[in-house]
Amino acid sequence: MTIESFLLKDKLNLIESSFTDEGWLTIYESAKSGIEDQSLVYCCLVDSKRIITYRKDNDWVIQYGSEGKPTIWGDGGYQTNADEGIEPFLFAKSFNYSDGHESYIDITEEFVLYFKLYERAENKQYRNYYFIDELGEMIEVIKVEPSKIKIRLKYLKEYISIRKIYFSICFDFMRLSKQSLEEMKINIQEKEHSGENYFYNYSIRHLDFIEPWRSQSFIHGKIIINPDETMNKGYLFDYENQEYAAFITGFDKEGNEILQNCKKEKGKDFTLTYFKREVLDKYYNEPNKYEVDGWHVKSKFFILNIDNNVESYIPVFLDELSMLPYKEQLHWKQYNISPRKGISHSYYKTMIEGEWVNHPETVDLFFKYKYEHINKKWEHQYGWKLFRPLSEEEYHIFTSLHLPSSNNVKSFCEQMLSITKIMIDRLNEEEISKHITLEPNDRGISKLNKFIMSKRSELPELILFLRQLWNLRSGLLSHSFSNANKSCLSAIEYFGLTKTNYVETAKTIFVKSIHTLNSLEKIFLNSEMESKDE
Numbered sequence: 001m002t003i004e005s006f007l008l009k010d011k012l013n014l015i016e017s018s019f020t021d022e023g024w025l026t027i028y029e030s031a032k033s034g035i036e037d038q039s040l041v042y043c044c045l046v047d048s049k050r051i052i053t054y055r056k057d058n059d060w061v062i063q064y065g066s067e068g069k070p071t072i073w074g075d076g077g078y079q080t081n082a083d084e085g086i087e088p089f090l091f092a093k094s095f096n097y098s099d100g101h102e103s104y105i106d107i108t109e110e111f112v113l114y115f116k117l118y119e120r121a122e123n124k125q126y127r128n129y130y131f132i133d134e135l136g137e138m139i140e141v142i143k144v145e146p147s148k149i150k151i152r153l154k155y156l157k158e159y160i161s162i163r164k165i166y167f168s169i170c171f172d173f174m175r176l177s178k179q180s181l182e183e184m185k186i187n188i189q190e191k192e193h194s195g196e197n198y199f200y201n202y203s204i205r206h207l208d209f210i211e212p213w214r215s216q217s218f219i220h221g222k223i224i225i226n227p228d229e230t231m232n233k234g235y236l237f238d239y240e241n242q243e244y245a246a247f248i249t250g251f252d253k254e255g256n257e258i259l260q261n262c263k264k265e266k267g268k269d270f271t272l273t274y275f276k277r278e279v280l281d282k283y284y285n286e287p288n289k290y291e292v293d294g295w296h297v298k299s300k301f302f303i304l305n306i307d308n309n310v311e312s313y314i315p316v317f318l319d320e321l322s323m324l325p326y327k328e329q330l331h332w333k334q335y336n337i338s339p340r341k342g343i344s345h346s347y348y349k350t351m352i353e354g355e356w357v358n359h360p361e362t363v364d365l366f367f368k369y370k371y372e373h374i375n376k377k378w379e380h381q382y383g384w385k386l387f388r389p390l391s392e393e394e395y396h397i398f399t400s401l402h403l404p405s406s407n408n409v410k411s412f413c414e415q416m417l418s419i420t421k422i423m424i425d426r427l428n429e430e431e432i433s434k435h436i437t438l439e440p441n442d443r444g445i446s447k448l449n450k451f452i453m454s455k456r457s458e459l460p461e462l463i464l465f466l467r468q469l470w471n472l473r474s475g476l477l478s479h480s481f482s483n484a485n486k487s488c489l490s491a492i493e494y495f496g497l498t499k500t501n502y503v504e505t506a507k508t509i510f511v512k513s514i515h516t517l518n519s520l521e522k523i524f525l526n527s528e529m530e531s532k533d534e
Helices: 009-016 109-114 153-163 277-284 318-323 326-333 345-352 363-382 409-425 429-433 444-453 460-471 473-478 486-495 502-524
Strands: 024-032 037-046 086-088 090-097 100-107 118-121 127-132 138-145 148-152 166-177 189-195 198-206 215-225 246-251 257-261 272-275 296-298 303-305 314-317
Touching: 009 166, 009 198, 009 215, 024 153, 024 166, 100 109, 100 138, 109 153, 148 153, 153 166, 153 215, 246 272, 246 318, 246 326, 272 318, 277 314, 277 326, 303 314, 303 318, 314 318, 363 502, 409 444, 409 460, 409 473, 409 502, 429 444, 444 460, 460 473, 460 486, 460 502, 473 486, 486 502
Parallel strands: none
Antiparallel strands: 024 037, 024 148, 037 086, 037 166, 090 100, 118 127, 127 138, 138 148, 166 215, 189 198, 198 215, 246 257, 272 314, 296 303
C-alpha cells in the first residue's frame, strides 16, 4: 500500500466531489479488501426541522441494515421512522430461509412512485430503474449492483426540492498498514473538518493491538445535499413552464423571416408553417414506432396533424406543433423552411371543412390507398385477394413505403424494393393458377399475363413495366447500378434512371404501378373506381 493510499487521498477526493461523477451520485458503496481496507457509503433523508442539529457532528443517525422503518417500541408504540426527522432512502435486507440466503438493497418506494420509475432486473442484486419520458424514451435513473448504487443527481435534487428536505451521504473509510507512522514519516492526526454541508473526522493513529498492523487511517462523517429552494414544481411535471419552439410563419416589411412560438394562443389558429419533406424520413424509417398517412404522424405518445398531400413540402398549422414534446418540436425545427403557398385541397376539405375526401393526393399515398382498395374489392368479387397479405412482421414494408425525399440511392433502392415486393412478390399465384393453363416455367408475371389474356385482353405495356421493375431488382438489392447485369441495364434504360434522377424515377414507378392497378381493375372488377393518372 502506498503512503497516498494509506492517507485515503482517493476517498478525500470523493468527499471533495460530493460523490458525484458525470451527473451520477454514489449513494451506497460497500468495499472490503480484507481487514486492511474497508469502506461504506450509505445515505438518508433529513427533515428541515432536524437539519440544523444534524449538521453539527459526524453522527450518521441512520444505521446500515437497521434503518428503523417501521419501529415498534417496547410499550407497543408504533412509529414510522425510529428517529424523528430522519428517513431511510435505502433498505439493506437479508433473508435466511431453509434452503438458502439472500441479501439485497431496496430503494425507498416513495422515490420510485414519484417518478413512476420502471424497473428492469436480472435479479434482486442487479436492477435498473428508468424514467420514461413523453416520447417513450427510457432514461436510466438508478443503477443497483451488489456493492454499489448510483442515482442520477438531477432526479434526486428534484425529489428533495419538492419535499423540501435534505439528503445526507454518510461515509466510513478505514485502512491499515504494516508500517509504523515513523517508518512512513507521517504524524498522528485527529482532526475535525466541518462546513455548511459537510462534517467528518479524519484520523491517523498508531495501532498496537491487531497484529501485524501497526498504523490506521480513518474517515467518518457525512456531506449534505441541499434542496433547491426556488423549485416549486418538478421540471419533469411543470407544464405551465413548458418550452415551445419557434417556427417561420411569414416575412416582415424588411423581408426578414418572422418567427413565432407554437404555443396554442388566440390568433394562431390558421397560421401555417412549412417543412422539407425530409422531416418525415425519421418516422418512415421506424414503422414499428410511427405511422404516417396523408393527414397525421402518429405514435403511442403523440398525434400531429400535417398536410402530407403536397409533393414538395409539408404544411402544418403552427399551433398543432404544440402537441409535440419539446424534444420532438426541435426535430421539426431543423427542417423548417420559408413560407410557401397554402395547403392541399384534400387537407382543406378534411381538416377545415370536415368533409372526408376519398383519397390522398401525393402519388405514394394514393398508390397505397389504391392498392388496399382494389385488394378489398377483388376479394369481395372473387373471394380471394389479388395480392397476398403481408405477414405481421413484413407489414412495415407497406406502412413505410414512400416517395424518397431526396436524390439518395439507398433510399431509392429501399423504397423500390418494397414496391417490387408488394406488386410482384405478393401476387396471389396460387389462386391465379387455378384460372389458367400453366407451362412448366411460368412464374408470377407470366401467370398474370395469361390471366389477363383469359379475359380476352392484352396489356403489353403493363407486363413490360412489371418485368422491367423485376429486372431492376438486382441493382436495388446491391444499392448500386455500376455493375448491373444485362437485365438490370435494360431496366435502367427503360426507366431512364441516372444518378441525378432517383426521385423522378421513383415517382415514375409509383405512377406506373397506379396505372397497373387501374388497368387490372378495369378488366377484372365490375364496378368502376376513381382512378389517378399521375
